[in-house]
Amino acid sequence: MSARSEPGEGLLFDLPRAKEKARAAGRKPPPRRRPAAELSVARVIVDIPLPHLDSPFDYRVPSTMDADAVPGCRVRVPFKGQHLDGFLLERVAESEFRGRLEYLDAVVSAEPVLSPEIRDLARAVADRYAGTLIDVLRLAIPPRHARVEKAPAEPPDLPPLTAPEPGPWRDYPAGPGFLAALRDGGAPRAVWSALPGPDWADAVAVAVASTVAAGRGAVVVAPDGRDVEVLDAALRSRLGANRHVALTASLGPEERYRRWLAVRRGHVPAVVGTRAAMFAPVHDLGLAVVWDDGDDVHSDPHAPYPHARTVLSMRAHRSDAALLVGGFTSTTDGLALVESGWARPLAAPREVLRGRAPVIRAAGDDAELARDEAARSARLPSVALRVAREAARNGPVLVQVPRRGYLNSLACARCRAPARCPGCQGPLALRSAHAMPYCRWCGRIAGEWRCPDCEHARLRASVVGARRTAEELGRAFPSLPVRTSGREEVLTEVGERPALVVATPGAEPRAAGGYAAALLLDGWALLGRADLRASEEALRRWCNAAALVRPAGEGGQVIVLADAALPVTQAFIRWDPMGFAERELAERRELGFPPAVTMASVTGEAAHVRELVDELTLPEDAELLGPVPVLGAPESAGTERALLRVPRGGARRLSASLKAAAAARSARKDDRLAQVRVDPLDVV
Incomplete structure (x- = not known):
């Protein structure tokens, strides 16, 4: 091969x-190169994002610019009554265009920035x-x-x-x-x-x-x-x-x-x-x-x-x-x-x-917390609480929380129905212990909220953020300093002294000598997402956090709050990411999901998506799924998405078809273009 x-x-x-x-x-003789003066035509890619104009345009090179107009340099050119920037791709002796060529306006810089x-x-x-x-x-x-x-x-x-x-x-x-x-x-x-x-x-x-x-x-x-x-x-x-x-x-x-x-x-x-x-x-x-x-x-x-x-x-x-x-x-x-x-x-x-690797154990989910009165205040089962107390004597303990903020999702305290905004039906949340509930979509304050199902007026936490977790752990461990690391303030490194470090995934600071233990909370929040890659992403976040913990021989322990019977949890306990990836890929191959196949999405207003899809000349082995409405925030109202699926080797043919349809609409000056994405991250 x-x-x-x-x-x-x-x-x-x-x-x-x-x-x-x-x-x-x-050893071969070098090809004859024409003097620059003979290469009087410059091929330029002009800074125009329209699909039907995605090709080089030829321009004459004035003698005054001959030395500076080198391949790869930035130029400015006239284009349909405008003066636009572009990159000079190459110099040629003649143009295939038989009409009158315009001259370059200027060489912005003779630096060949495009290799x-x-x-x-x-x-x-x-x-x-x-x-x-x-x-x-x-x-x-x-x-x-x-x-x-x-x-x-x-x-x-x-x-x-x-x-x-x-x-x-x-x-x-x-x-x-x-x-x-x-x-x-x-x-x-x-x-x-x-x-x-x-x-x-x-x-x-x-x-x-x-x-x-x-x-x-x-x-x-x-x-x-x-x-x-x-x-x-x-x-x-x-x-x-x-x-x-x-x-x-x-x-x-x-x-x-x-x-x-x-x-x-x-x-x-x-x-x-x-x-x-x-x-x-x-x-x-x-x-x-x-x-x-x-x-x-x-x-x-x-x-x-x-x-x-x-x-x-x-x-x-x-x-x-x-x-x-x-x-x-x-x-x-x-x-x-x-x-x-x-x-x-x-x-x-x-x-x-x-x-x-550290020793990794699963400690169940929220059902176990409900039976454990001693651990409710810290949202930790007794085994996790015990491990944290023992490990904190020897160094810092990492606590990973899937959500930043305070209380990111609320529910009715009586019937557990999700708390929704009366105006837009968005999820309600809290910014602090003394704040009023607000809508995460439209920002409306919902101080007089009542459950539409049971008329109850009290709320409970459904998804707890990093700041609220830090408060709860501070009460459970009053003698230890609690530090937080998230998007707003990212810690780079913590010392070897005992402390609790509460961090969101990706913001975990390194610890000098490694963490004595790590507690990975709310596994259900990662695994319960409506996402094709939810389990794969959960394993990635867990392993990245566990990699910061000391080896088992040095007493390193990791407690993950997730169902121990799940394949992803078992893969984490055994530290077998390759085996889990093999299982995931085999399942996706059976179901026809990426990366076993190539997918593309077309998203936008319903009429625009359907118009573009109708103009596609798809490969014979392509499959159209949808269009269907996109559910989510208010700004997605009226938005639809179509998915296109081809075998893994058909990515180029699918992309060419999508680009041809977009170019045809662009050439008709139809600016109602839907968003086209090949290999979208979200397909479920």
């Missing part, structure tokens, strides 16, 4: 880079997600900062880098072979089930250092800024100074563009960053890494909504580069790559895993 096979169709560790072919290619690799990748991503090239380029290339471009910058004079020893990869039987392939310039592809503990960042840094030592570049994408900080420190330790940059949204536009430009100019071989770093223009990409690929923040919220895992898989394929998809759990999407043969699993033996 060739290294150029598509993701899902190839091999892994035994794909060395074809050095002999490269040398042979070097050929990113240009071709962006085109492929746009086609894969039924989007436009300019939409992808808007995600890939940051806004220009003129002062940064004009500032002199020389590449740093760095000593040669020696490939590191395997280090943490020795715990994985295939780890040393994976690194050896990177050092030899190969293209190994692996789905990595990382061991619990803090070594994951150093393992990524060793893989990156092995790639850089071989003379190639690396891109590492993590879900959030905190993970990027950890990886940044690990890379600095392994690579030294000036060999990598970190790109995050927290950087100002000037600093971010300065770092991005250093990568584009070839001064820096490695990049670590959040979602947008998937398009970082490193030279000669040798390794792409995506950490915790199940986190939904890897899916860009802007059109055409690409996912970092898919983009990096495509990029690794196109660049003959290695790919490492890692996390403490295995996603069904990652497992699909393994089952196709395009990637291989990379996991530690069970005996090594047992030595690294």
Whole structure:
């Protein structure tokens, strides 16, 4: 099988880079290049998001701009009475357009910010997600900062880098072979089930250092800024100074563009960053890494909504580069790559895993709380309360709460019916102990609420948030400090002293030396969501929290409040995410759900969705589901969604059909466009 096979169709560790072919290619006479003056036509992609205009337009290059109008630079062009920005894709001698060509207005910057690799990748991503090239380029290339471009910058004079020893990869039987392939310039592809503990960042840094030592570049994408900080420190330790940059949204536009430009100019071989770093223009990409690929923040919220895992898989394929998809759990999407043969699993033996993982036990659900009077105030069964008290003598205890806020959902205290707003029927909530109930949809205060079923006027908590949990734990543990970490205020790290740390998923701070124990509350809130990936997401959040706890040999314990009979709970207790992913993927294959199939959604006002669906020329193996109303907040009233399903290999054909229909409507100046998403996160 060739290294150029598509993701899902190839091999892994035994794909060395074809050095002999490269040398042979070097012996061929270079092609004759025309002088720039002869290439008088510029092909420009204009910043117009309309689907029917998603193609390059030809312009004449004035002689005064001949030297600056280089492929990849930013230009300004006349377009239908306007002056719009764009990117110069290439220079050619003649245009196929037989009419009169307009001239370029200006070369905004002679800096070639769009490399050929990113240009071709962006085109492929746009086609894969039924989007436009300019939409992808808007995600890939940051806004220009003129002062940064004009500032002199020389590449740093760095000593040669020696490939590191395997280090943490020795715990994985295939780890040393994976690194050896990177050092030899190969293209190994692996789905990595990382061991619990803090070594994951150093393992990524060793893989990156092995790639850089071989003379190639690396891109590492993590879900959030905190993970990027950890990886940044690990890379600095392994690579030294000036060999990598970190790109995050927290950087100002000037600093971010300065770092991005250093990568584009070839001064820096490695990049670590959040979602947008998937398009970082490193030279000669040798390794792409995506950490915790199940986190939904890897899916860009802007059109055409690409996912970092898919983009990096495509990029690794196109660049003959290695790919490492890692996390403490295995996603069904990652497992699909393994089952196709395009990637291989990379996991530690069970005996090594047992030595690294904490002891995990399930403590039932809210029914057990109802029978346990002593634990009601803290919403913890007696076993969890006992574990927390014992563990708090030796260090901090983590308490994971699925919801932020105070009381996010209320119910009638008598009949348990959900409390709804009298105006819009949205869910009622409380912001604090002394606040009045309010509607989470319309914001209306519901101080005189009465249950429409039984006329009772008192409310009870249905879903408890992190702040209320912190209050309850403070009463149950009066001698311990209680700290909170959530979206509003994220803690990065806590010390070794005893404390209770209440955090929402993804905001758990690291603890020096690891947590003595972790309590994972309200498992029903994660598992009861109407979401195809509810169980998979619950396992991911649980494992990410448990990975912060000390190993069982050091007394580390985890208590999860969930039904012990559920397959996902059993997988967590055994720490078997790969086995659970195999079960999930098999069930989805039977039911025809992603990633066993490819799906796309069309969402919008009912008439607009039906009009677009009626214009589709679908592949023969495509299946249309719906349209059906979208239920939820008031703004979704009148909104419908249609789902389209094709076999896994039909993604390109489905995307082409969706894009053709959208382009036809756009060409008719029909601006009533419905939202089109390929691989939507929510399909249930």
